[in-house]
Amino acid sequence: MRTFTNIFMFLCACVGLMVACTSNGPDLLAAVTAGTWGPNAEPSNSEPVSEPARRVKKKKSAKPESNPLKNVYFGDTHAHSELSGDAYGFGNRLPPENAYRLARGEEVDHVGGYKVKLKAPLDFFMMTDHSEMIGIAGLATDKTSDFYKTKMAGYLRSKNKADKAKWLYAMQSASGSGVNPEGYTSAAMATIWKRIQANAEKFNQPGKFTTFIAYEWSSMPLGDNLHRNVIFRGEKVADLPFSAMDSNKPEHLWTYLEEWRAKGADNLAISHNGNLSNGRMFSLVDSWGAPLDAAYAGRRNLNEPLHEAMQLKGTSMTHPSFSPNDEWANFEILPVSLHTWQRVEQQRTSYVREAYKFGLQFQQSSGFNPFKFGLEGGGDDHGSAHTWEEFNYHGGHAGLDDTPKNRLTGTVPLPGAEPRVMAQLSAGGITGVWAESNTRDAIFDALRRKETFGSSGVRIAGRFFGSFEYPDNLTTQKDWVKTAYAKGVPMGGDLTLDPGATPKSTGPTFAVHALRDPNSAPLQRIQIIKGWTKKGELYDKVFDVACSDGGKVDPKTHRCPDNGAKVNIKTCEISKNKGDAELAATWTDPEFDMTVPAFYYVRVLENPVCRWSTRDANKLGVKPLDIVPTTIQERIWTSPIWYTPVGRKPARASQVKGSELPSQWVRDE
Amino acid sequence: MLRRVIQEPLFQFLFAGALIFAVYNAVAGDATEPSDDAIVIGDAEIEFLRAQYEKLWGRPPTDQDLPPLVREFVREEVLYREGMALGLDQDDVIVRRRIGQKMEFLIGDLAVPTEPSDEVLTKYLEANPDKYLEPPRLTFTHVYFNVDRRGDQARADAEAVLAALGDRERAPEMGDRFALSVDYAGKTAREVDQTFGAAFGEQLLEVPVGQWFGPLESAYGLHLVRVLGRTEPRPPEFDELRERLSADYSFETREAANAKALERLTQRYEIVFDGWTPSSGESVD
Numbered sequence: 001m002r003t004f005t006n007i008f009m010f011l012c013a014c015v016g017l018m019v020a021c022t023s024n025g026p027d028l029l030a031a032v033t034a035g036t037w038g039p040n041a042e043p044s045n046s047e048p049v050s051e052p053a054r055r056v057k058k059k060k061s062a063k064p065e066s067n068p069l070k071n072v073y074f075g076d077t078h079a080h081s082e083l084s085g086d087a088y089g090f091g092n093r094l095p096p097e098n099a100y101r102l103a104r105g106e107e108v109d110h111v112g113g114y115k116v117k118l119k120a121p122l123d124f125f126m127m128t129d130h131s132e133m134i135g136i137a138g139l140a141t142d143k144t145s146d147f148y149k150t151k152m153a154g155y156l157r158s159k160n161k162a163d164k165a166k167w168l169y170a171m172q173s174a175s176g177s178g179v180n181p182e183g184y185t186s187a188a189m190a191t192i193w194k195r196i197q198a199n200a201e202k203f204n205q206p207g208k209f210t211t212f213i214a215y216e217w218s219s220m221p222l223g224d225n226l227h228r229n230v231i232f233r234g235e236k237v238a239d240l241p242f243s244a245m246d247s248n249k250p251e252h253l254w255t256y257l258e259e260w261r262a263k264g265a266d267n268l269a270i271s272h273n274g275n276l277s278n279g280r281m282f283s284l285v286d287s288w289g290a291p292l293d294a295a296y297a298g299r300r301n302l303n304e305p306l307h308e309a310m311q312l313k314g315t316s317m318t319h320p321s322f323s324p325n326d327e328w329a330n331f332e333i334l335p336v337s338l339h340t341w342q343r344v345e346q347q348r349t350s351y352v353r354e355a356y357k358f359g360l361q362f363q364q365s366s367g368f369n370p371f372k373f374g375l376e377g378g379g380d381d382h383g384s385a386h387t388w389e390e391f392n393y394h395g396g397h398a399g400l401d402d403t404p405k406n407r408l409t410g411t412v413p414l415p416g417a418e419p420r421v422m423a424q425l426s427a428g429g430i431t432g433v434w435a436e437s438n439t440r441d442a443i444f445d446a447l448r449r450k451e452t453f454g455s456s457g458v459r460i461a462g463r464f465f466g467s468f469e470y471p472d473n474l475t476t477q478k479d480w481v482k483t484a485y486a487k488g489v490p491m492g493g494d495l496t497l498d499p500g501a502t503p504k505s506t507g508p509t510f511a512v513h514a515l516r517d518p519n520s521a522p523l524q525r526i527q528i529i530k531g532w533t534k535k536g537e538l539y540d541k542v543f544d545v546a547c548s549d550g551g552k553v554d555p556k557t558h559r560c561p562d563n564g565a566k567v568n569i570k571t572c573e574i575s576k577n578k579g580d581a582e583l584a585a586t587w588t589d590p591e592f593d594m595t596v597p598a599f600y601y602v603r604v605l606e607n608p609v610c611r612w613s614t615r616d617a618n619k620l621g622v623k624p625l626d627i628v629p630t631t632i633q634e635r636i637w638t639s640p641i642w643y644t645p646v647g648r649k650p651a652r653a654s655q656v657k658g659s660e661l662p663s664q665w666v667r668d669e
Numbered sequence: 670m671l672r673r674v675i676q677e678p679l680f681q682f683l684f685a686g687a688l689i690f691a692v693y694n695a696v697a698g699d700a701t702e703p704s705d706d707a708i709v710i711g712d713a714e715i716e717f718l719r720a721q722y723e724k725l726w727g728r729p730p731t732d733q734d735l736p737p738l739v740r741e742f743v744r745e746e747v748l749y750r751e752g753m754a755l756g757l758d759q760d761d762v763i764v765r766r767r768i769g770q771k772m773e774f775l776i777g778d779l780a781v782p783t784e785p786s787d788e789v790l791t792k793y794l795e796a797n798p799d800k801y802l803e804p805p806r807l808t809f810t811h812v813y814f815n816v817d818r819r820g821d822q823a824r825a826d827a828e829a830v831l832a833a834l835g836d837r838e839r840a841p842e843m844g845d846r847f848a849l850s851v852d853y854a855g856k857t858a859r860e861v862d863q864t865f866g867a868a869f870g871e872q873l874l875e876v877p878v879g880q881w882f883g884p885l886e887s888a889y890g891l892h893l894v895r896v897l898g899r900t901e902p903r904p905p906e907f908d909e910l911r912e913r914l915s916a917d918y919s920f921e922t923r924e925a926a927n928a929k930a931l932e933r934l935t936q937r938y939e940i941v942f943d944g945w946t947p948s949s950g951e952s953v954d
Contacts, residue, residue, distance in 0.1 A: 091767075097916070105859075120863045121863070165717075166713070168717075169713070169716060169717040169720060172717070172720040172721055173716065173720035177720075177723070202912070399767075415741075461848070461849075478846075513848065515848045515849070515889075516888065516889070518863075518864070518865060518866020518867065518887070518888030518889070519866055519888075548817070549817070580817040581815070581816070581817060581888060581889040581890055582815065582817070582848055582889065
């Protein structure tokens with residue numbers, strides 16, 4: 001019987017051991033974090049922040065060639081990495097380096113766990129992480145930072161759910177109160193800012209791939225989007241980014257920009273997503289509710305020469321309800337609030353074309369125009385890997401839309417959010433500039449003088465010039481671009497006339513030219529969109545000026561004939577032999593009135609292609625969604641050329657007519 | 670024999686244990702009810718709701734605003750706990766993937782590489798000879814034929830011009846005006862593809878050097894090309910490459926460390942095939 005007992009004791013011992021050995025999860029994690037797994041003790045999700053920015057010895061390369069007639073360069077002015085708080089929240093742990101490498105043409109990681117690569121790399125690029133508590137999550141795991149030792153940082157590193165929730169509470173309290181959390185000092189922010197600068201320097205290759213040091217100021221008063229991206233010209237930058245926690249008023253941002261510019265850190269800001277601003281972006285009053293004046297206009301135009309009119313979260317050019325006579329106005333519209341993601345009623349002062357018209361009205365009645373900004377496009381990807389090519393789109397919100405299924409069915413995890421909003425997002429846009437060379441100075445100058453155009457993601461090289469002196473066959477002449485620069489102004493420029501001194505019966509003449517994107521569809525038509533004001537009323541009109549496939553513009557309707565280009569929805573093949581590789585025209589405004597101010601900008605349309613959502617539906621073997629179009633016509637919009645009559649007394653300064661002020665705007669200081 | 674066993678104290682012990690176990694099981698019932706029925710609305714919770722509200726509305730909530738917020742919070746908490754008790758987190762692809770992702774992040778990035786030395790990088794370069802080869806670079810000129818304008822006649826026009834080109838070094842005027850450049854120097858095939866589309870650069874890698882050839886097709890139309898020079902792929906200077914090698918090496922060692930950690934974790938599990946086996950003999954772990 002003793003043997004029996006021994007065996008029993010032995011069995012008990014075994015059972016005891018088994019129980020002790022099957023508690024896997026917690027013990028394994030403990031081992032991982034206690035340093036018995038891998039050479040380093042602490043899991044750090046990014047490069048050590050304290051690594052000093054190494055002085056990279058740049059090989060002495062030949063000065064990049066300069067073309068006085070300018071070349072076209074394409075870039076993205078809006079991208080996020082794990083340094084942005086919201087990107088981190090979407091599951092993005094990829095560093096900015098990932099995004100830079102993708103933009104210049106390499107194959108890189110995507111948050112979804114696969115690799116991505118662009119078909120056509122960019123010429124210039126910048127990372128624009130949110131400045132509000134920038135990089136705070138990375139600092140929480142960096143032993144050398146001050147923030148590491150705080151309770152809040154401990155919450156992020158902790159494994160238990162209650163602590164993770166406390167981290168979130170602390171983040172939200174901080175951004176709500178405008179006070180940085182304890183331990184996230186200026187010194188902490190400075191280490192992240194230094195790392196951002198080091199990345200930009202590391203990837204900057206003059207002549208081949210230009211980068212800029214930049215960030216995003218994420219102001220959202222009462223949930224209305226007022227975001228601006230801040231871009232520094234060169235190596236010399238501000239000590240710290242100015243964030244929306246310092247102030248959410250653009251006027252205060254401008255003060256910061258002006259002060260640093262005076263100290264030699266040249267910079268400019270680019271606002272975006274007027275469509276999500278609830279009318280606030282191009283409001284007819286300033287941040288304190290006072291009517292705009294010449295001083296405001298001067299500061300706004302100086303500090304913010306451009307608006308990013310197209311990106312993942314929709315197009316801000318116009319809304320179909322405000323442009324009922326524009327057959328192409330309903331393009332990648334996202335009419336939601338940025339903070340609730342619910343549909344909201346649209347305001348005129350959210351949209352570019354309306355803002356341009358209001359600007360003319362200010363010009364006519366008061367002698368200044370606060371909305372003389374140029375146009376460009378961006379991505380706003382939050383996954384450190386934006387693929388904006390319509391045939392190569394992999395989402396823009398990290399874990400929220402990284403698969404076809406998520407993109408077609410997913411939405412933002414907020415109560416009451418617009419359902420299936422991910423499907424309504426665009427693949428995003430890019431910016432085109434005309435600059436002498438692919439270098440920081442040349443491209444920055446192009447941004448500042450507005451010789452830029454926004455694109456819905458395609459590399460159409462669009463040219464636009466205006467003058468009262470062009471011959472009417474300019475674009476057929478040899479070296480026409482040289483003549484165009486010599487005798488007129490490019491996109492972003494101004495034409496003026498003194499009607500009293502030099503009465504003209506014919507309007508300005510414009511030269512337009514567009515070259516297709518070799519990886520997208522051929523061109524369908526070039527249009528000029530004109531806006532003007534007369535007797536206090538605002539007008540705009542779309543004129544087709546160049547048609548493809550030998551078509552001619554109808555002189556009465558100002559429309560090209562439909563070229564019949566189609567898309568096979570199942571295969572995404574497009575019509576062969578439809579559309580042109582290159583379009584050009586010289587056009588004179590047949591309805592010119594020299595006594596009133598006007599603007600003109602160019603829109604170039606491609607033949608239709610499958611929308612990204614159609615491709616995803618095909619991949620999944622399901623029917624395309626009915627809440628979004630199955631095809632889109634990719635396009636570019638150039639910065640306007642403004643005509644301003646001079647030498648006339650402005651009309652009696654009257655209240656600018658237009659949108660009603662949203663009722664929740666109150667004096668707020 | 671049986672009587673001897675029953676008299677054995679050990680047997681009596683085991684029997685008593687089994688009896689207690691059976692009785693307890695019958696009486697205790699389902700062991701899955703939630704252990705804690707209290708939903709606490711304390712300072713921390715109110716602070717959270719306040720901060721969330723303020724972030725949204727730009728002002729703190731008033732006393733009227735709070736009760737609906739608390740109601741919503743309680744509702745969410747009840748649903749969450751009931752859901753967990755019912756095991757709704759199991760068999761949910763989203764939850765599964767999210768937890769896997771979080772685990773991946775935890776085990777990831779354990780190897781924080783120090784700056785690799787030149788010796789390490791040189792060895793790395795030697796181990797990856799093809800990856801860092803300088804690609805062939807093309808220098809060429811071309812004559813362009815606009816297919817939109819010439820239509821079906823374009824190819825015949827191009828062939829006619831090809832016959833007439835002879836020894837000319839460059840002859841852009843014999844075709845149509847081209848909006849981009851007519852002369853290119855030192856471009857890789859990929860750069861040419863980006864400019865011209867339609868794998869134009871790839872085509873130029875095959876074209877004979879030093880003579881007119883075509884017509885070749887690009888996204889813009891047809892072209893006659895004369896490739897003036899085409900360099901061979903060559904290994905670049907180590908100095909040129911150092912930064913790129915360092916970045917790639919760091920990236921790879923980090924990936925390798927992560928993969929190794931995941932492999933060690935996987936080895937603790939036995940993968941059992943129950944009715945299906947991988948057909949190609951491929952390993953699945």
